[in-house]
Amino acid sequence: MAGSSRWASSAADKAEEARRKLEKEEKKKAKLEKQRKLEEAEELRQNEAAAARDTAAGIGSNGDEEASGRPAKRRRLSTDNNATSDEASQRPRKLLRFAAPGWGPCRSVDNYEPLNRIEEGSYGLVSRGRELATGDIVALKKLKMDNLADGFPITALREIQTLRASAGQTHIVALREVVLGTDPINDVYLVMDFLEHDLKTLQEEMSEPFLPSEVKTLLLQLVSAMDFLHERWILHRDLKTSNILMNNRGQLKIADFGMARYVSEPPPKNLTQLVVTLWYRAPELLLGAEQYDDKIDMWSVGCIFGELLKKEPLFMGKNEVDELSKIFTLCGPPTLHSWPTFRRLPNARHIQFPPTPPNLTPTEVKSMTTPSPLPLRTHFPLLTNSGTALLSALLSLDPLTRPSASEVLKHPYFEEIPRPKHTSMFPTFPSKGAMERRRRWSPNAPVRGEAVDFGKEVDGGKVDFAGIFGGNSEAGGAGFALRMG
Numbered sequence: 001m002a003g004s005s006r007w008a009s010s011a012a013d014k015a016e017e018a019r020r021k022l023e024k025e026e027k028k029k030a031k032l033e034k035q036r037k038l039e040e041a042e043e044l045r046q047n048e049a050a051a052a053r054d055t056a057a058g059i060g061s062n063g064d065e066e067a068s069g070r071p072a073k074r075r076r077l078s079t080d081n082n083a084t085s086d087e088a089s090q091r092p093r094k095l096l097r098f099a100a101p102g103w104g105p106c107r108s109v110d111n112y113e114p115l116n117r118i119e120e121g122s123y124g125l126v127s128r129g130r131e132l133a134t135g136d137i138v139a140l141k142k143l144k145m146d147n148l149a150d151g152f153p154i155t156a157l158r159e160i161q162t163l164r165a166s167a168g169q170t171h172i173v174a175l176r177e178v179v180l181g182t183d184p185i186n187d188v189y190l191v192m193d194f195l196e197h198d199l200k201t202l203q204e205e206m207s208e209p210f211l212p213s214e215v216k217t218l219l220l221q222l223v224s225a226m227d228f229l230h231e232r233w234i235l236h237r238d239l240k241t242s243n244i245l246m247n248n249r250g251q252l253k254i255a256d257f258g259m260a261r262y263v264s265e266p267p268p269k270n271l272t273q274l275v276v277t278l279w280y281r282a283p284e285l286l287l288g289a290e291q292y293d294d295k296i297d298m299w300s301v302g303c304i305f306g307e308l309l310k311k312e313p314l315f316m317g318k319n320e321v322d323e324l325s326k327i328f329t330l331c332g333p334p335t336l337h338s339w340p341t342f343r344r345l346p347n348a349r350h351i352q353f354p355p356t357p358p359n360l361t362p363t364e365v366k367s368m369t370t371p372s373p374l375p376l377r378t379h380f381p382l383l384t385n386s387g388t389a390l391l392s393a394l395l396s397l398d399p400l401t402r403p404s405a406s407e408v409l410k411h412p413y414f415e416e417i418p419r420p421k422h423t424s425m426f427p428t429f430p431s432k433g434a435m436e437r438r439r440r441w442s443p444n445a446p447v448r449g450e451a452v453d454f455g456k457e458v459d460g461g462k463v464d465f466a467g468i469f470g471g472n473s474e475a476g477g478a479g480f481a482l483r484m485g
C-alpha cells in the first residue's frame with residue numbers, strides 16, 4: 001500500500017493472512033491424506049508378498065509355522081460376512097502359534113558322524129564331524145570334565161554363556177548347539193561352525209608372512225569382534241593365534257571362550273590372575289595385578305598384530321620372568337613416567353631399577369624416567385609410521401594408555417595405502433583342520449593353581465632367574481634388574 005508503513009496492519013492485510021492460513025491448512029491435510037494412502041498401499045503390497053512367499057514355502061497349508069523359525073502371521077478366525085455359520089463351524093480352526101525360546105533337552109551326539117580329530121587343548125578335544133540330517137560339516141569340542149566332584153566346570157558354563165551372548169557376531173565362531181554323549185555328565189560337546197584354519201597352524205605352513213593389506217583386514221576383523229565383546233562387558237582372556245580361526249574366504253572368527261567371563265565397572269575384585277596364555281599375557285598380569293579390564297585383551301591384540309607381521313610370536317618367554325624380560329627388551333622397561341602405578345603391583349617389588357643419581361635437575365630426572373623409543377622400527381622395518389604408532393600403543397606397558405578396541409577401529413593405519421584387502425581377494429590355503437595334525441609346541445592356556453609369585457620359594461631355593469640374567473642374584477636385563485627373594 002503506497003504511502004503506508006509496511007508494518008502497519010489493515011483489514012485487507014488480515015483477510016489476506018486468513019486466506020493464506022486456510023490454504024496452508026488445506027495443503028497440509030491433502031499431504032497427510034496422500035501419505036496415509038501410500039502407507040495403506042505399501043502395507044497391502046507387503047501382506048500380499050508375504051502370503052505369496054508362505055504359499056511357495058508351504059507354510060500355513062500344512063501347519064508348519066514353527067519349523068519356519070518365523071512367528072505365524074495373524075489369521076482371521078471369525079467367519080466372514082458372506083459365510084454361513086454352518087460353513088464356519090465345519091472349517092478347521094487354527095490356533096495362533098508363536099515360536100518362543102525355551103528350555104529343552106540337548107540332542108544326542110549321535111546326530112553327528114565323527115570325521116577326524118583336529119586338536120586337543122587344555123579345555124577340550126576338537127574334532128570335525130558331519131550332521132547326519134543336513135550333511136553340514138561342523139566342529140565338535142568335547143569339553144574336559146576334570147574335577148567333576150566340584151560340579152559342572154565353570155569354564156564350560158562360561159564358554160557356553162559367552163558364546164551364546166555373541167551369537168550373530170560375524171567374527172565370533174557360531175555355537176550351533178550343545179549335544180550329549182552316552183554319559184550326559186561327562187560327554188558334553190559344543191557344536192560349532194567348522195572353519196578351515198586357525199591362524200597359528202596357517203602361519204606355520206605359510207612360506208611368507210601375510211601382506212600388509214591382509215594384516216589390516218585380519219586385524220580389523222579381530223578388533224571388531226573385541227569391540228563387540230568389550231561393549232557387552234565380556235573379556236576373552238585367551239586371545240592368541242591358535243584361538244583365531246579363518247575360513248577360505250578370508251573371514252576371521254574368534255574361538256575358544258574357555259577363559260571368557262563377564263566383568264563390570266569397577267572390575268570385580270575376585271578375578272583370576274592366572275589368565276591368558278603366557279606369550280600373550282599383559283605385563284600387569286605378569287606383575288600380579290588383582291584387578292584388570294579389557295586392556296589385557298588389547299595387549300594380546302598387539303602381540304597378534306606383531307605376530308601377523310613377523311609370522312612368529314613376539315614374546316616367546318619360557319616362564320613369567322623370561323616373558324617380562326622379553327617384553328621390557330622390546331618395549332623398554334617401565335618407568336614412573338611411562339607407567340606411574342607399576343610399582344604398586346605385587347611382583348614389581350622383585351624388580352630393581354638403576355638408582356637415580358643424586359644432584360640431577362628435574363629435566364634430567366624426567367629424561368631418565370622416560371623410556372627409550374621403542375626399537376619397533378628395527379623389528380618391523382616395513383611398517384609405516386602409522387602402523388608403528390598403533391603397534392606401540394597396543395604394546396603400552398601401562399594399561400591406561402593402551403587403546404580400546406573402538407579406538408583402534410578408528411586408527412589412521414587402516415585408512416592408509418595399502419587399504420585393507422577385501423576378504424573375497426584372500427588367497428585360499430589347504431585346510432589342516434580336515435586332517436590329523438600335530439602342531440609345533442607352544443604354551444597352553446593357564447590351568448588353575450599355576451600362578452607364580454616371583455618371591456615364593458621353589459624347591460627349597462628361590463625362583464630361578466639364572467637362565468635370563470646370568471645366574472647372579474642381581475643381574476641386568478633391558479635396563480632393569482631382578483632382585484631375588
Ligand SMILES: Nc1ncnc2c1ncn2[C@@H]1O[C@H](COP(=O)(O)OP(=O)(O)OP(=O)(O)O)[C@@H](O)[C@H]1O
Pocket residue numbers: 118119120121122123124125126139141173192193194195196197198242243245255256257258433444445
Ligand atoms: N570351529 C572350529 N573349526 C575348526 N577348528 C576349530 C574350531 N574350534 C577349534 N578348532 C581347532 O581346535 C583347536 C583347539 O580348540 P580350542 O582352542 O577351542 O580348545 P582348547 O582346549 O580351549 O584349546 P587351548 O587350551 O589349546 O587354547 C583350535 O586351535 C583350532 O585349531
Ligand SMILES: [Mg+2]
Pocket residue numbers: 121242243256
Ligand atoms: Mg584354544
